[in-house]
Amino acid sequence: MPLYSYHCKSCSDEFEQLVGSGETPTCPKCQSTDLARMLGSIAPMGKMKGFINEGRAQAAKEGHFSNYSKSELKGKL
Numbered sequence: 035m036p037l038y039s040y041h042c043k044s045c046s047d048e049f050e051q052l053v054g055s056g057e058t059p060t061c062p063k064c065q066s067t068d069l070a071r072m073l074g075s076i077a078p079m080g081k082m083k084g085f086i087n088e089g090r091a092q093a094a095k096e097g098h099f100s101n102y103s104k105s106e107l108k109g110k111l
């Protein structure tokens with residue numbers, strides 16, 4: 035499940051949320067779904083980055099690459 039950063043358009047809160055496919059994120063403060071996803075800022079760095087890399091390594095071991103982007107797949111296959 036990817037972790038995304040969101041900016042709430044209703045109350046201007048910024049937060050990170052794990053969002054599965056088909057799920058709609060909601061603002062933890064005002065429950066609004068009027069959110070802007072902030073691309074390129076998958077945060078927090080460090081702890082979360084290690085967690086994501088771990089998940090990817092595990093996925094690669096298991097032989098599926100759904101966590102990889104197309105450009106990354108090119109190098110793997």
Ligand SMILES: [Zn+2]
Nearest residue numbers: 042045061064
């Ligand atoms: Zn809000």
